Amino acid sequence: MEKQMNAAVLHRFGGPEEFRMEQVPLPEIAANEVLIKLQYSAVSSWDVFEREGGYAEMLGLEPSFPYILGSEGAGTVEAIGKDVDGFKKGDSVYTASFLNANGGTYAEYAAVGAQYVSLIPKSLGMREASAILGVGLTALRGLEDVLNLQKGGTILILGASGGVGHMAVQLAKMMGAEVIAVASGDDGIDLVQQLGIEKVVNGRSANALEQIKALVPNGIDNALFTAGGKLAQDLLELVRNEGRVAYPNGVQLDVNTAANLKVSAYNGEPEGEIIARLNHYIESKALTVHIAKEFQLEEIQAAHEALADHYSGKLIVGIDHE
Ligand SMILES: NC(=O)c1ccc[n+]([C@@H]2O[C@H](COP(=O)([O-])OP(=O)(O)OC[C@H]3O[C@@H](n4cnc5c(N)ncnc54)[C@H](OP(=O)(O)O)[C@@H]3O)[C@@H](O)[C@H]2O)c1
Structure with a gap:
């Protein structure tokens, strides 16, 4: 039987009230992808425009539903595509990618192109790592x-x-x-x-x-x-x-x-070269991120409502695995 995971999904674009917690199939990984078992996902200012369907309209995309948002997160490597080097199962990693057609990080697992995945520097906790890249x-x-x-x-x-x-x-x-x-x-x-x-x-x-x-x-x-x-x-x-x-x-x-x-x-454009440059600042110069508030994935609606209020730094959700 296909393996299932919990995810915050949209069945149509709209306001925070459109989020539903559902069981969906785990994303399948392509040869160049890494499957990440996520512990945290960032909830980012630009997620609002994506939730409202703004990017889909602006870029002429044809998204499929249920749709999983989330462009940044951190967790451990669960599986590795056959063409990917440099990771092993259990490695602590963080990722930033954008409009991932395979599903975003508001979920227990995400399959992400290996070029958008990095080992978390020792100086950074996993919680902070989830929100720093984008x-x-x-x-x-x-x-x-x-x-x-x-x-x-x-x-x-x-x-x-x-x-x-x-x-x-x-x-x-x-x-x-x-x-x-x-x-x-x-x-x-x-x-x-x-x-x-x-x-x-x-x-x-x-x-x-x-x-x-x-x-x-x-x-x-x-x-x-x-x-x-x-x-x-x-x-x-x-x-x-x-x-x-x-x-x-x-x-x-x-x-x-x-x-x-x-x-x-x-545009920020998350690509390997600039992620490596940023990692240098994180590792050698102690660049840090401020987490204003942590929600649970099940509270994604409240997290998105909080995006519209004042806060400093970043918002994140924690992701439990049963
Ligand atoms: N194109 C790309 O690749 C890309 C990537 C990342 C971000 N972005 C865009 O860049 C922008 C910033 O992103 P972000 O994630 O940093 O958003 P953010 O966390 O909401 O930061 C914007 C900050 O500006 C503050 N602000 C607004 N008016 C101000 C004023 N008059 N004086 C002082 N502070 C003021 C806001 O404070 P309040 O709490 O008072 O509102 C908020 O802290 C967004 O428009 C986002 O869409 C684009």
Whole structure:
């Protein structure tokens, strides 16, 4: 008989109320895939757009239901495709892949292309590992590949206490840049200060723009926006002529007013090369992720409702196996 697993599934795209806990067949692994027995899955900001069917419509995909969300997680290797080297059963691994047609990580098991799977560095617990890759590589892609941030450079990071943002402030500091962080709320300020950043402003306060201007009286050369809105639009004006601005696709930003700037929208693109680069920062420089709240997989509806509220860092679900 086909082996079954518990999964949080959708039978159609929509709101958090569409999730159902069901028994579904374990995904079959292809020759180049690894079957992971998941202990944790990240619940990520972009999962909302996927849950609503946004990516399927935007990319012209024809998804099959029941549909399993979840692009990041951590667990142990359960089985290995015949063309895969470098893993053995029981290895602790973490993964980030996107729109996996074989099913996502809101489940007991996921079959993932081996290029998206890594051994968890010793410095990182499995819980943290489940949530670090997607936001970490998006931050790294923005700083190193898009902005080409240099040692001694100055960067303004908006959304600094969010998923991508709190990775970006750490990475930018590790690269030797001076960081001006715009976080959200008192908890956001605390988190960013704990990560070693001194220049932090609460972007949700009434006089945020004035506070930021006071920190950068001569403007700024680089900016990473992980949030849009009025403050983001105003902050564009603080970027010096020919300065660089990067934002991951998904952030709503009107860049028509920024003709004198080098503005780039980009994607994190989880591929082996950047995952290896991120692993280097995790292993040698102690890059860390903040888990704001852990739910159980059965509470996925509440976890998705929490995505719409304020939190700092990341949300995850724990996955029990009977
Ligand atoms: N294209 C890609 O490959 C890719 C990959 C990853 C992420 N993304 C996109 O990148 C964006 C960020 O992702 P994420 O996972 O980091 O989301 P997130 O965890 O929600 O982070 C965004 C942060 O910005 C904060 N924020 C909003 N307005 C602010 C303001 N005026 N001042 C200070 N902070 C403010 C939010 O705080 P509040 O709690 O106050 O709202 C939140 O902490 C999303 O749009 C996502 O879709 C794209």
